[in-house]
Amino acid sequence: MQMRFRLLYAPLLCVLVALVISCDDYDKWTTDPQDRLAMSTDTLAWDTLISTVPSTTKVLTVYNRGDRGVRISKVMLGKRAQSPFRVNVDGQSLYQGEGTDFEVRRKDSIVVRLECTLPETGRSEPVRMEDELLFTLESGVQQRVLLTADAQDAYMIRGMVLQHDSVFLTDKPYVIYDSLKVDSGVELTLPAGTTLMFHDKAGLDVHGTLTALGELERPVTFRGDRTDRMFPYLPYDNTPGRWEGIRLRSSSVGNRMQHCDVHSGKYGIICDSTSLETVQLTMENSVIHNIAGDGLHLKGTSAVVANTQISNTQGTTVYIYGGAYQFIHCTIAQFYPFDAERGDALYLANQVDSVYNHLYMAHFINCVITGYGDDVIMGSILEGQDYVCDYLFDHCYLNTPAVENDERYVGVVWDDEDQPLRQEKNFRLFDTDNFLYDFTPDSLSTIRNMALPEAAALYPNDRLGRCRQCDSIPDAGCYEYLVP
Numbered sequence: 001m002q003m004r005f006r007l008l009y010a011p012l013l014c015v016l017v018a019l020v021i022s023c024d025d026y027d028k029w030t031t032d033p034q035d036r037l038a039m040s041t042d043t044l045a046w047d048t049l050i051s052t053v054p055s056t057t058k059v060l061t062v063y064n065r066g067d068r069g070v071r072i073s074k075v076m077l078g079k080r081a082q083s084p085f086r087v088n089v090d091g092q093s094l095y096q097g098e099g100t101d102f103e104v105r106r107k108d109s110i111v112v113r114l115e116c117t118l119p120e121t122g123r124s125e126p127v128r129m130e131d132e133l134l135f136t137l138e139s140g141v142q143q144r145v146l147l148t149a150d151a152q153d154a155y156m157i158r159g160m161v162l163q164h165d166s167v168f169l170t171d172k173p174y175v176i177y178d179s180l181k182v183d184s185g186v187e188l189t190l191p192a193g194t195t196l197m198f199h200d201k202a203g204l205d206v207h208g209t210l211t212a213l214g215e216l217e218r219p220v221t222f223r224g225d226r227t228d229r230m231f232p233y234l235p236y237d238n239t240p241g242r243w244e245g246i247r248l249r250s251s252s253v254g255n256r257m258q259h260c261d262v263h264s265g266k267y268g269i270i271c272d273s274t275s276l277e278t279v280q281l282t283m284e285n286s287v288i289h290n291i292a293g294d295g296l297h298l299k300g301t302s303a304v305v306a307n308t309q310i311s312n313t314q315g316t317t318v319y320i321y322g323g324a325y326q327f328i329h330c331t332i333a334q335f336y337p338f339d340a341e342r343g344d345a346l347y348l349a350n351q352v353d354s355v356y357n358h359l360y361m362a363h364f365i366n367c368v369i370t371g372y373g374d375d376v377i378m379g380s381i382l383e384g385q386d387y388v389c390d391y392l393f394d395h396c397y398l399n400t401p402a403v404e405n406d407e408r409y410v411g412v413v414w415d416d417e418d419q420p421l422r423q424e425k426n427f428r429l430f431d432t433d434n435f436l437y438d439f440t441p442d443s444l445s446t447i448r449n450m451a452l453p454e455a456a457a458l459y460p461n462d463r464l465g466r467c468r469q470c471d472s473i474p475d476a477g478c479y480e481y482l483v484p
Contacts, residue, residue: 028106030068031139037070037104038063039145044114046149047227047235050175050197051120052156056228060112060145062135064104071138072102075112077147078132085131085147088113118151124171126150152227154197162186162208170194170218175225179244181205184251192259193218197225203244203265206252214259216285216465222246222262238435240314240338241266241292253278260286267293268313273300276324276360283308285463290435294319294343300357305330307463307478309439312336316343317371322350322357327364329451329459329468331439331477334371335424337432345371345399348379350389356382362391366451368439368477370399370415370423395452397476399423413446413476421445428481440479448481449473 040061049055064070077083077097087094089102090110104110112133121127128150135143152173159178165187168174173195179202182188186208190196192215196204204210204222214220224242229235236242245267248255253274260283262268268288274280281303288295288308294315296305300322310317311333318332334345346369350359359381369377377400383389392408399415415422424430426445429438441447449472456474461467463478475481 028068029071029103029138030066032068033139033141035066035068035070035139036137036141037072037135037143038065039143041145043146043148045147046116047229048126048150048152049116049118049227050173050225051118051151051153053175053225054117055115055149058114060114060133061109062104062112063109064106067106069103069105072104072135073138074098074100074134074136075102076134076136078134083131084118084129084149085114085116085133087133114147116147116149118149120153121151123153126152162188165189167191168194168196173197175199176202176204179203179205182208182210182252184208187211189213190220192220195221195223197223198243198265199225200242201244204246205249206247206255207249208252210246210248210252210255210257212257212260214261214286216259218259219286220257220260222260222265224264233434237264238290240264240290245269245291245293248272248280250274253280255281257281257283257286259284261289262287263289263291265291265293267291267297267315268295268310270294270297271299271301271303273322274302276302278302279304281305284459287311287463289437291315298323298325304328307459309333309463309478311437311439314339314342316347317345319347320349320359320362321347321352322359324360325362327367328455329462329476329478330364330367331479332367332369333427333437333439334376335430335432335437337435342372344378345369345376346378348377348391349381350387351380351382356387358387359389359391362389363394364392364396365394365455366396366474366476367393368397368426368447370397370426372423373399374416375400395450395455395476397426397447397450411450411452413450419446438479439477441475441477441481443481445481447477448475451476 080097131147133145154173154175157176161181167189170193177199184207190212212220226236242264245265246269248271250272268291280301283305286308288310291313295310295313295317297319302324306328309331317334336342395411402414428440451474462480466480468474468480
């Protein structure tokens with residue numbers, strides 16, 4: 001029995017001896033200066049960050065590709081406790097910007113997580129801040145990773161209700177939490193160069209009057225407050241749904257938006273029903289783009305929209321239900337890239353769910369209305385002896401089936417298979433991979449040289465200030481093709 005016992009356990013003893021030898025070999029550590037770690041990057045850079053607001057977390061992976069383990073005697077920030085950066089190495093936070101005794105086994109790696117909160121700089125322009133993360137190996141070798149971020153000071157607004165006429169400053173952006181409300185009878189003026197950055201679920205709620213007077217080179221910007229990237233090629237600012245949007249309540253009239261940029265909201269602008277005696281919204285030379293809901297939602301109100309681009313919405317790009325409206329030299333383009341289930345470019349109605357709302361006027365002059373699909377213009381129009389609906393498409397480029405013998409379609413060109421270019425091919429730049437769009441007509445597009453000159457004379461320059469009357473006939477839409 002004793003001999004049998006020895007024979008049974010002899011193989012097990014061999015395995016244990018082998019494991020011991022293997023572990024001893026595995027845990028062999030190097031102090032050779034030639035043995036170094038490999039970093040996933042030599043520079044960790046954040047985009048422009050709002051001062052005092054914590055950043056998102058970035059990850060640095062530290063690899064040991066050698067055959068022997070590497071001990072790290074110390075990891076520290078160059079500015080130690082004074083650094084705006086925070087570091088966690090392999091689950092251990094660096095206290096006062098410094099930590100000791102880390103190991104990276106052979107053919108293994110550890111993860112370093114980094115964040116930062118940048119201090120206020122007292123400057124209106126972004127200020128570059130840098131530090132370095134230093135790894136001191138047991139061999140005495142030092143390896144470094146550069147850390148960099150740009151700090152942008154901002155005015156912080158939390159749950160503000162404006163009860164007196166106010167003019168915002170332009171020296172630095174406003175970051176808005178919990179929405180900004182303009183009370184009834186109060187005017188908010190946003191001069192050229194004003195930037196409003198809204199946190200998630202925050203928006204602009206106007207019961208009084210909004211006067212946003214941007215300039216070509218200094219627009220008034222409404223956007224989300226995320227300044228980082230979803231992916232290396234995609235900033236959050238280029239994605240929809242980052243903030244709520246702008247809502248003009250029924251008490252809000254006489255709103256003016258000139259050279260404004262509204263983008264990446266859950267909706268663009270919603271205009272509630274109000275009296276038609278005063279125009280609720282006049283919008284010129286502006287952009288509403290990349291919206292998760294409706295771009296411009298108009299219900300039982302009045303608006304004049306000119307020289308303006310409204311584009312790429314998951315909901316309806318322009319939604320009209322009753323009221324009185326005029327669109328001149330507008331580009332309404334429905335090429336929303338994030339979901340195939342997108343709304344129409346234009347929805348025109350005087351009844352919804354059997355509820356009638358009189359559409360007094362909806363005139364589209366020298367406009368481009370197009371998008372993916374064979375018909376991007378829909379509606380619900382009730383007409384009869386007692387229901388007269390004054391809608392007109394005059395010298396417009398329309399992506400909808402051709403309408404014959406109807407005096408409400410004048411000088412219209414249909415975006416159909418008879419055209420040399422269709423849908424997105426009508427435009428100069430359409431880079432869906434990088435979410436870049438330029439809705440200037442292509443040189444071969446039928447959008448060119450089709451506009452009504454008399455209406456173009458009201459807006460002699462396009463949205464970008466280019467001369468609309470410098471060639472034979474102006475182009476439809478808000479952009480004019482310039483011959484090289």
